[in-house]
Amino acid sequence: GQNIDQPTEMTATEGAIVQINCTYQTSGFNGLFWYQQHAGEAPTFLSYNVLDGLEEKGRFSSFLSRSKGYSYLLLKELQMKDSASYLCAVRTEISGGYNKLIFGAGTRLAVHP
Amino acid sequence: IAGITQAPTSQILAAGRRMTLRCTQDMRHNAMYWYRQDLGLGLRLIHYSNTAGTTGKGEVPDGYSVSRANTDDFPLTLASAVPSQTSVYFCASRETGGLAYGYTFGSGTRLTVV
Numbered sequence: 001g002q003n004i005d006q007p008t009e010m011t012a013t014e015g016a017i018v019q020i021n022c023t024y025q026t027s028g029f030n031g032l033f034w035y036q037q038h039a040g041e042a043p044t045f046l047s048y049n050v051l052d053g054l055e056e057k058g059r060f061s062s063f064l065s066r067s068k069g070y071s072y073l074l075l076k077e078l079q080m081k082d083s084a085s086y087l088c089a090v091r092t093e094i095s096g097g098y099n100k101l102i103f104g105a106g107t108r109l110a111v112h113p
Numbered sequence: 114i115a116g117i118t119q120a121p122t123s124q125i126l127a128a129g130r131r132m133t134l135r136c137t138q139d140m141r142h143n144a145m146y147w148y149r150q151d152l153g154l155g156l157r158l159i160h161y162s163n164t165a166g167t168t169g170k171g172e173v174p175d176g177y178s179v180s181r182a183n184t185d186d187f188p189l190t191l192a193s194a195v196p197s198q199t200s201v202y203f204c205a206s207r208e209t210g211g212l213a214y215g216y217t218f219g220s221g222t223r224l225t226v227v
Contacts, residue, residue, distance in 0.1 A: 008153075033216070042203060042218040043156070087155065098144060098163040100171065101205075101216060105155035 002026045004104035006088050011110045012078050020073045020107045022088030030099055034062050034073045035087040037106065043087055047073065075109075083111045116140065117219035119204050125225045126194050134189040134222050136204035142217070144207040145187040147171075147179060149200040150221075156203065162187055194226045 003025045012018040024032070031050040035043035049055055049064035049071060061074040073086055085106040093099050120135045138145065143164045148156040148171075158171030162181040176198060178190045187206075191198055204219040 004155075042220050044218075045216065089156075094161065094163070094169065100146065100158055100161055101156075102158070102172075103148075103156040105153055 002090075002092075002102050004088055004090060004102060006086075006104045006107045008105070009108045009110070011112060012075075014078055014080060014111055014113050016078050017074065017076050018078060018109065020075070020086050020088075020109070022071045022073070022104060024069050024071070024088070024090050024104075026090045026092050026102060028092040029066065029090060030093055031091040032062075032064055032071050033087075033089040033091065033101065034060075034071075035089060037085045037087060039084070046086075078111050080111050080113070083109060085109070117204055117206055117217055119202075119219035119222050121222060122220070123223040123225075125227060126191075128195055128226055129193050132191045132194055132224070134191075134202055134204075134224070136187045136189065136219060137185055138187075138204075138206045138217070139185065140206060140208070140217065141184060142206035142208045143184070145181065146205040146207075147177070147187070147189045148203045148205065149173065149198075150203060151200050159189065159202075194224075196226045198224065199226045200224060 006022045034046040037043040047062035054063045059076045064071045087106045088104040089101040117138045146161045147159040150156045157173050160179040162168045165184045202222045207216045
């Protein structure tokens with residue numbers, strides 16, 4: 001089966017650090033993505049991990065442990081504009097080298113002054 | 114056009130009516146996808162197409178059909194709409210064989226079936 005779990009909601013204070021966790025159990029794994037989605041808008045790409053370890057990209061970092069089926073997204077120096085939903089997605093193979101993304105339900109992050 | 118264009122932006126549809134959601138991309142991406150997004154359930158794959166002329170079923174294909182006559186267009190058709198198809202629909206594309214993070218999403222179509 002395919003299962004991707006992440007917290008439904010989180011709150012944090014402007015300027016702080018927040019970690020959003022994601023655990024997954026999928027039939028096949030070909031990379032893990034994090035997307036940001038503001039209300040009423042399309043998801044936009046944040047980060048990608050295929051090997052274990054930490055990927056840093058400005059204020060955002062993402063970590064992956066394939067053996068544990070676990071990832072987290074770390075947001076530093078939070079800004080009000082970071083209030084959004086954060087989607088964890090696992091890429092799995094369909095067939096013939098093609099693939100698809102399976103999404104978690106998303107984590108709604110509210111940043112307060 | 115830059116990226117993916119979806120139309121209409123929103124629609125209210127009477128149950129039982131037929132509706133086609135349009136998706137056009139100008140990036141020459143081979144793979145295209147249709148997702149629906151519902152509160153608490155996240156994005157779920159409806160149908161996909163790896164290349165022009167081929168399509169496949171995703172997680173929730175019932176009640177939907179797609180076609181891929183060319184690289185750019187990937188319309189999604191609801192043959193006879195039902196209220197449970199009320200959702201936000203996103204089209205996405207990806208360049209196959211390229212970088213890992215080539216998924217691009219359209220701005221979505223908000224569909225309400227009454």
